[in-house]
Amino acid sequence: MASPRALHAALAFCAGLMPGAAAAEPSAAAALVQCKAPAAGTFVVLGSGQHRGEPTALLMQERWLPDGRIEGVRYLREGRRFREDRYSGQVKADANCWAVVERQSSVAVKGESGAMGEVVALDQQGRPRVSLVVSPSEVLSLRYVAQAPGACRPEQLDGLVTSQQQGQSWLADRWQPNAVVQREWWQGGAVQGLAVSSYAGRQDKVTYSGSLQLGADCLGSMTQRDAAGASYNYKVVLLANGGGYVYLQTDPDDLTLGLLQHQR
CATH class of the missing domain: 2.40.160 (Porin)
Structure with a gap:
């Protein structure tokens, strides 16, 4: 660059x-x-x-x-x-x-x-x-x-995780803003959650579930599917201190970077 x-x-x-x-x-x-x-x-x-x-x-x-x-x-x-x-x-x-x-x-x-x-x-x-x-x-x-030093395990996410994020979506042949807040519950690498979103001003609320494939190096991939049948794919870096995780969405029509924090 x-x-x-x-x-x-x-x-x-x-x-x-x-x-x-x-x-x-x-x-x-x-x-x-x-x-x-x-x-x-x-x-x-x-x-x-x-x-x-x-x-x-x-x-x-x-x-x-x-x-x-x-x-x-x-x-x-x-x-x-x-x-x-x-x-x-x-x-x-x-x-x-x-x-x-x-x-x-x-x-x-x-x-x-x-x-x-x-x-x-x-x-x-x-x-x-x-x-x-x-x-x-x-x-x-x-x-x-x-x-933090040390290996990562999916169980470090167990419990409640919340997020506030903003990005852009490819809608009507142009990039338009989106914003999402989430509450999700993790257990052993599986997640259940509720997301409230705004895509170019269109409000929505939907439940979703998903799973995380994680390496000991704290790098992983995650797939989620919501109640409407839409799927979402992410690259993930888990914070080794158990504080949460960061993800980058890989779906072409949604460009979202999220920092999610564990609530202990």
């Missing part, structure tokens, strides 16, 4: 982020530029925006290594298209608690470089929090959620 020139500009942006701030607010300026080096760990990365005028959404599970290398799995929606790939890359930090992340996909896509870069805001412990994708074809910001 990002050219070397764009990444160079991002590094220059990081280096000169706050000129002149020290004279007016010395204590605040010191706090803004003091942090630890980028922290090693595993993160769930998610966000939505625009790609070449179409809606886009991104869901990744990514590992930051102590030597600055990264590796991960990416689920990507661009308009009605879905893509899954593995990638590698590196983190380059500056002295002002910002970093540039460069990624290179292992899957070649015709007409695209496969590269992606971001400007990432770090917290005082050096952990990534939020970022902006650096590419003229993208208007896309991302959020980082720390992934």
Whole structure:
């Protein structure tokens, strides 16, 4: 997604982020530029925006290594298209608690470089929090959620999960907004739920059921079917601390990214 020139500009942006701030607010300026080096760990990365005028959404599970290398799995929606790939890359930090992340996909896509870069805001412990994708074809910001160590099991979802989400649906030959809230009950990888939705202003309430196929690496696939007979398909990343899960819908006519929270 990002050219070397764009990444160079991002590094220059990081280096000169706050000129002149020290004279007016010395204590605040010191706090803004003091942090630890980028922290090693595993993160769930998610966000939505625009790609070449179409809606886009991104869901990744990514590992930051102590030597600055990264590796991960990416689920990507661009308009009605879905893509899954593995990638590698590196983190380059500056002295002002910002970093540039460069990624290179292992899957070649015709007409695209496969590269992606971001400007990432770090917290005082050096952990990534939020970022902006650096590419003229993208208007896309991302959020980082720390992934706890250890394997994942479907039983970590057992109990009540709620969600609030917004996306877009392909209706009448154009993208139109949708919003959905849900209450669902999980037991051993199976779910029963009730969704209240608005698709381009058309209100609906429907029950649904489904199942989750999950690997120990916290990545999985989920299929749900509602009482009207419609089916829905998702790629899922479970939060290893049992806090809930994140999903990206793969059905071409619905582009939805959801963060669902466990209610304990």
